[in-house]
Amino acid sequence: MGIPGPAVRLGILVPSSNSNAETLTAAILAGQPDLGVHYSRFRLPPNLDDTVDLSVLGDAPALLNDAELQAIAFHGTSGSWTGITQDRSLCDELKAVCGAPATTASVAVVEALGALSATRIGLVFPGPGSIASQIQREYANYGIDVQVVSVPEAAMSNPEIAQLDTAAIGAMMRPAFAHGLDAVVCVGTNLRSGYLVEGFEQEFAIPVVDSAIATLWHVLRLADSSRSIPGWGALLAVH
Structure with a gap:
């Protein structure tokens, strides 16, 4: 046995x-x-x-x-x-x-985008726009073109990010979906975007890569x- x-x-x-x-x-x-x-x-x-x-x-x-x-x-x-x-x-x-x-x-996110053959992406990041710009530049080194960026209006701590409700997470994700993208990427493992992946994929017909x-x-x-x-x-x- x-x-x-x-x-x-x-x-x-x-x-x-x-x-x-x-x-x-x-x-x-x-x-x-x-x-x-x-x-x-x-x-x-x-x-x-x-x-x-x-x-x-x-x-x-x-x-x-x-x-x-x-x-x-x-x-x-x-x-x-x-x-x-x-x-x-x-x-x-x-x-x-x-x-x-x-x-x-x-x-893992870079490997996932490769597995999905996704090079043109929208980026969701629950932190400062300045860091989102750094992510955009870093991804470019790997042939990943960040065409749209969505960040929150106000800075949040990591516990505050985890406490966002479904509506707030969805409102942050939605602007990242634009015409012609291969995928949308949510960077931030304390952002509970993973629970919304299936619904957004069905709505927009492109993959959503949640970092967690x-x-x-x-x-x-x-x-x-x-x-x-x-x-x-x-x-x-x-x-």
Whole structure:
């Protein structure tokens, strides 16, 4: 007889102010009993422009390593503006610490856009327009053309972003949908846009890449456990 419980163990490193990671992931994987997800938390640096590296993550990766994982993900998007190359280096460092392939939310979004053959995108970002412009420039390095940007009128803390209701999230997302786009990308793993992906895809007939969903999609691929999970948009239908 096999070992009871999940056969595949995934690890996710979660910013301490994020309240979306565990709940969204649990909702998506509710019908996937072979997958177990294990979490470790760390505190983000105070400045959004600070690079997240192993010194910021502290003991969190090593604590996850004790669970003997098949893949690990850093559930944060700061690399989207501080540099995806640096995030790929972080992936290599996490692999060395945890002995398992690693990704980040920023790397996962770029990989997801590649899987969807999406190069012309609308960007939704729940932070300052100045950082959205940095994301636009960073994406251009990877052949991704951000043609439309939607950001909130007022600055919000990470907990405030998580408390946005469906109407407020939808109002932030809707301006990013324009004619001729291949996809709309929601950058920010504490923005609960993942719950709205399916509805917007049905309305506008283009994929919506939510960074939290993309993180799960990519870590499943790294663990050789990718599968179609209905109800969460086009990306999770991609094997």
